[in-house]
Amino acid sequence: MMSRIAKAQLKLMKYGAFIGSIGGITSFVGPPQHGLIKAMIGIVIGCMLLGKRLPIALKEMYDANKPLMDDIEDSFKD
Secondary structure, three states, X not given: OHHHHHHHXXXXXXXXXXXXXXXXXXXXXXXOOOHHHXXXXXXXXXXXXXXXXXXXXXXXXXXXXXXXXXXHXXXXXX
């Protein structure tokens, strides 16, 4: 179970680094307007480039954490 969680976390970290780097690059490119606006545009572009891979990775993370969350919920019911 922990190996599934680790694989899902690494995949999400890789996608997060990609989105962050695209956002950082776009904050320095273009006309001198507010940097946060340009960074958010880069984040949207990064998410669009990832396409269907990001929701699949989020679903893998949810499926890997489901047994752990069920165990935690069961411990609170007792």
